[in-house]
Structures are given as structure tokens and as C-alpha cells.
Amino acid sequence: xxxxxxxxxxxxxxxxxxxxxxxxxxxxxxxxxxxxxxxxxxxxxxxxxxxxxxxxxxxxxxxxxxxxxxxxxxxxxxxxxxxxxxxxxxxxxxxxxxxxxxxxxxxxxxxxxxxxxxxxxxxxxxxxxxxxxxxxxxxxxxxxxxxxxxxxxxxxxxxxxxxxxxxxxxxxxxxxxxxxxxxxxxxxxx
Amino acid sequence: xxxxxxxxxxxxxxxxxxxxxxxxxxxxxxxxxxxxxxxxxxxxxxxxxxxxxxxxxxxxxx
Numbered sequence: 001x002x003x004x005x006x007x008x009x010x011x012x013x014x015x016x017x018x019x020x021x022x023x024x025x026x027x028x029x030x031x032x033x034x035x036x037x038x039x040x041x042x043x044x045x046x047x048x049x050x051x052x053x054x055x056x057x058x059x060x061x062x063x064x065x066x067x068x069x070x071x072x073x074x075x076x077x078x079x080x081x082x083x084x085x086x087x088x089x090x091x092x093x094x095x096x097x098x099x100x101x102x103x104x105x106x107x108x109x110x111x112x113x114x115x116x117x118x119x120x121x122x123x124x125x126x127x128x129x130x131x132x133x134x135x136x137x138x139x140x141x142x143x144x145x146x147x148x149x150x151x152x153x154x155x156x157x158x159x160x161x162x163x164x165x166x167x168x169x170x171x172x173x174x175x176x177x178x179x180x181x182x183x184x185x186x187x188x189x190x
Numbered sequence: 191x192x193x194x195x196x197x198x199x200x201x202x203x204x205x206x207x208x209x210x211x212x213x214x215x216x217x218x219x220x221x222x223x224x225x226x227x228x229x230x231x232x233x234x235x236x237x238x239x240x241x242x243x244x245x246x247x248x249x250x251x252x
Contacts, residue, residue, distance in 0.1 A: 005213040005251040006192040018203060020194045020252040023236050024212075026197055027224055036222035102227050138197075 018024040022139075031099040031115030044122055045115030046161075047152045048136045050170045051147040054079050057086060057103025059075065064096050064102055069173055077143055078106045085112055090133075112137040115144055123156045200250055207247040224252070 006019045028034060030047040049078075053076040055064040068076045068089070078087035087106030096105040112135045113122060126134065126149045134147045154164045163170035195203065204210065210227040212219045219229035230239050243249055 001213055001232050002251045003192070005211070005230075005235055008232075008235050009240060009243075009249055010192060012237055013244070014240070014245055014249055016248040017192045018200075018208070019192050020197070020210075020246060021194050023252045024198065024222065024224060028222075030197055032197075033225060034222045035227075036220060036227045038221040042224075056240065086238045142246040148226050 026139055028116040029114040031136075031144055042119040042156060043115060044113055044117045044119050044136060044147060045144070047119050047147050047155045048115055048145040049148060049151065049165070049168050051168055052077055053145045054143065055089070055102050056081065057106070058101050060098065061089075061094070061096055061100050061102050061105055062098035064089060065098070075146075076102075077110075077135060077146065078102055079143050083143055085110060085135055085137050085143050088135070096175075098164050107153075111136050112141065113147070114139065119152060123152045126152065194198065198240050203248055203250055206248070209243055211243070211249060211251045213251055227252075 001020060002019050002023065004179055006017045009017045024034070030045075031048070034040075051071075053068040053071050053073050055067070055076050055078050057078055057080065060179070066075050068074070075090040077085060078089060079084050087103070087108045089102055089106055093107065106176045115136050115138075122134065125131070126147075126176065132149050136144045136147060138144060151164050155161065161171065200208075200210075204226070208226055210231045212223045212227045213232040213235065214223075214229070215233075216229055216232050219227075219231075223229065227240065230242075
């Protein structure tokens with residue numbers, strides 16, 4: 001629909017016309033806020049912590065292990081130079097050679113979820129599979145944060161975010177971009 | 191010539207003052223839309239409807 005709209009605007013004399021072809025589905029999948037009457041309910045983005053330790057593939061395992069443990073975590077997410085998730089460091093991976101680049105020992109290609117999915121459904125899946133942590137990314141794979149099972153369960157059960165995240169800088173984790181904040185919106189009804 | 195943009199470029203254009211136009215039907219716009227967008231349903235997109243848009247600023251449709 002939008003290509004036709006763009007074409008029509010050009011025919012009307014507009015010379016700076018852009019088409020966001022991915023549309024609002026892509027916008028929501030990146031965890032960006034929307035306006036409107038629809039109540040989205042609790043979403044994965046509402047339970048996403050952005051403070052998970054990260055590393056790049058070329059850092060040594062020992063460097064990342066120290067940083068991760070110092071931050072009070074047992075797991076780190078490996079991202080490339082564009083912030084795209086490429087791996088996870090957890091469990092027995094930490095026992096590998098300390099001088100190895102993490103890119104050679106990480107669990108490559110971890111499963112990720114989008115922030116606009118329903119939180120309750122994810123909690124059920126995590127409980128069923130005994131999953132403690134799930135990586136949250138945008139549709140292009142850029143890291144947004146992680147969901148911890150305990151956080152997600154408490155939020156889904158109605159615990160207020162300020163109680164769930166007393167220790168988390170940047171939580172509740174919904175990824176927002178100040179540049180998307182616009183003063184008003186409206187419907188054109190000729 | 192229309193330029194297709196991704197979300198990153200859209201955010202840049204918004205920051206630069208672009209006008210975002212949701213061309214979906216009014217009911218869909220009312221339910222959910224990008225913050226700051228205006229709704230001009232495709233079926234109504236003519237010269238009169240487009241008169242609410244500034245021609246000196248970029249227009250992004252979705």
C-alpha cells in the first residue's frame with residue numbers, strides 16, 4: 001500500500017518522499033513505542049533487561065569472564081561491531097582456554113525473541129523448557145537485552161517493575177529512542 | 191524518485207523533522223501507529239488531503 005501512496009505523493013509534486021516499507025510491524029518488533037487505542041498488554045520488551053554484559057568476538061575469554069562475574073552475571077552476550085547478536089557465553093564455555101578469543105568458544109547463533117511478543121506466552125515456554133535467560137533482539141538481530149525467567153514470571157504475575165528491578169540500571173528495559181518522541185498526531189479526515 | 195528506508199533511516203528522518211504518514215485505514219491507525227504520524231488513508235490521498243503536508247520537508251509513508 002505504501003509504494004502506491006509514495007507514487008501518488010510524487011505525482012502531487014512532493015519531491016522528498018520516502019517509503020518505510022517494513023511498516024509498523026518492523027517498528028513494533030524493534031520494541032519501539034506506538035500510539036493508539038490498542039492495549040498491547042504485557043510484552044517481552046516490558047521485561048527486557050538491557051544491562052546484560054556483552055563482548056565482541058575478538059576479546060579473550062578471561063577478560064570477558066572477569067567483567068561478567070564482576071557485574072554479578074553468569075552469562076554474557078557476544079555481539080559483532082554492529083551490535084548484532086552472534087553468540088552466548090555461559091556454563092561450561094567459561095571453562096575454556098582463558099586466552100582464546102570468545103568468538104572461537106562461544107555458543108554461536110543463539111535463539112532470540114522480538115520485544116513485541118506477548119510476555120505471558122514466553123513465560124510459559126521458558127517454564128516448560130526450564131530456560132533461565134532468553135536473548136531479545138530487533139528484527140535485524142541487534143541486541144536489545146535479555147529476559148530473565150524470574151523477572152518475567154514476577155512481572156507476568158503482577159509485581160510492579162520498580163520492585164522487580166531494584167538493582168537494574170536502565171530497566172524496565174523497553175528500548176526507546178528519544179528521536180521518536182513527537183509532539184502530536186492526528187487523523188486526516190477531509 | 192521514492193527512496194525505500196529502513197527503521198534506522200526512518201529514525202534519522204524523524205529527528206530531522208520528516209513528516210510520517212500512515213496510509214492505512216483510519217480504524218487501523220486509531221488502534222496503533224507510529225508516534226507523531228498523521229493518517230491519510232490511501233483511498234483518500236489526493237491533493238486536498240495532502241495539503242496538510244509541508245512540501246519543504248521530507249515525507250515518509252508506511
